[in-house]
Amino acid sequence: MAIECVDTVVVGGGQAGLAMSEHLSKHGIPHLVLERHRIAERWRSERWDSLVANGPAWHDRFPNMEFADIDPDAFAPKEKVADYFVAYARQIAAPVRCGVEVTLVQKNVGRPGFRIETSGGAIEANNVVAATGPFQRPIIPSLVPEAAGVLQIHSSAYRNPRQLPGGAVLVVGAGSSGTQIADELVQAGRRVYLSVGPHERPPRAYRGLDFCWWLGVLGKWDAEIREAGKEHVTIAVSGAHGGQTVDFRRLAARGMTLVGLTKSYTNGTMTFAPDLADNIARGDANYLSLLDEADAYAARNGLDLPFEPEARLIEPDPECVTNPILELNLQEAGVTTIIWATGFAADYSWLKVDAFDAQGRPKHQRGVSAEPGIYFLGLPWLSRRASSFIWGVWHDAKHLADRIATQRKYLAYHAASKRQTPMRAVEMQQQ
Structure with missing residues (x-):
């Protein structure tokens, strides 16, 4: 059976792919996009029911298509986000093959x-882009x-409160997912x-403008290196309920009990680090610095924006912060569920x-790997802070496509020069 050949195979049919x-x-490069499920599947089946995008619709999109039937300042529900990508694939006539799983790529x-083994047969390609x-x-x-x-359960398996057995819930992880699920x-x-x-705890909006806008004009989306010691610091931001600033003190006032970093478990008791107040204070410092x-x-640019002094008001620490729980017997506390919002x-x-x-992490420079012909796309901080966000991955993809196009030109020149060499030899003999 003949093996299918194409210049570039893109693995993954989400936003990166x-x-x-x-x-x-745009470069005219023949390619295939292989997706093991449906386009943007994780938005549909690996997120909770009420999830909305964490950025407003004017920001969390590709440059060449707006969201349909959504106010630009609103936050798109997860199904609308998935539908957006399906529509985008149709708009650009993306050669996506759904239901095809890549099982092996070898030189x-x-x-x-490279030879790409898939559930639909083998393919050979000059380039492979890991866009998973x-x-x-x-x-x-x-x-x-x-x-x-x-x-x-992991946060990716959580759907809604009715899914869980009765009783209390411990949510481990206070980034965007953990905080929204706990709320x-x-x-x-x-x-x-x-x-x-x-x-990190940015304001949802300040002086009438969303934090996505502020991060843009302040150059923070384009930051290329994360501050030392903050490589794994999560961001607590939410588009839920029309978009609100995450405020852990207000969550506590509504009945949530805050505890520190989860440390260990022994004989039915969970142990937490005595760092809750410090974590809250550092989140506040990040918020106020922005x-x-x-x-x-x-002020520097003379912007006529409404002042918002109330944004700087920090409420007193609740009892759970001033007198934190360091040990929690799960049975005595009635905890029947632990949701691990601990990342991927x-x-x-x-x-x-x-x-x-040696640790299994991709070796690359802006997505161009140490193995010629292999590229990575969609990873956090691939080239800058925005790399794993919708609009950021679009710009990273342009860089990789440009690199692939450049390599194709070199190879085309080499192939053409080999074809021309015999003719040139005849010309020289005739001279």
Whole structure:
């Protein structure tokens, strides 16, 4: 059976894969996008029911298409986001094959290119773009044994409060996902404990403008290097309920119990670090510093924006912060569910090439890997802070497509020069 050949294979049909397809098409580069499920599947089946985008519709989109039937300042529900990408794939005529899983990528032996084994047969390509993104394998720490008698799920498996057994819930992780899930559970009448680690806490909006706008004009989306020590610090921001600033003190006032970073589990008791007040204070400092930068920018540029002094009001610490719980017996507290909002790990087990370091992390420069012909797209901080966001991945994809196009030109020149060499030899003999 003949093996299908194409210049570039893009693995993953989410936002990264579609962005890559658009820019490859602009260069006229033959390619395929392989998606094991549906386009933007994770938005549909690996997120909770009430999820909305964390950025407004004017910001969290590709440059060449707006959201339909959504106010630009509103936050798109997850199904609308998935529908947006399906419509975008149609608009750019992306060559997406759904239901095709890539199981293995290997270098060809003695010749250029790669062999891609898939559930639909083998393909050969000169280039492979790993556009599977950062949310591949849910991380659930092996702290609490199954014998503990509590339901343990990752945030990607949470759908709604009705899914959980009755009783209290411990949510571990206070980034965007953990905070929004914990808030939803409190509003559903659940007793909730939220484990809060180090985090950044930007304002949802300030002086009438969304924080996405402020990060843009302040150059923070384009930051290329994260501050030392903050490589794994999560961001607590939400588009839920029309978009509100995450304020842990207000969550506590509504009945949520805040605890520090989750440390260990022994004989039915969860132990937390005594760092809750410090984590809250550092989040406040991050919040206030952004307000300072915004005020300075507005003054320097003469922007006529309404003042918002109430944004700087910090309420007193609640009892759970001043007198934190360091140990929690789950049975005595009535905790029947632990939701681990602890992030994801990459899974490149299918990519058998020399493009990873000793810890299994991709070796690359702005997505161009150490293995010629292999590219990475959609990873956090691939080139800058915005890299894993919708509009940021679009710009990263342009850079990679430009690189692939440049390499094709070099190879085309080499092939043409080989064809011309015999003719040139005849010309020289005739001279």
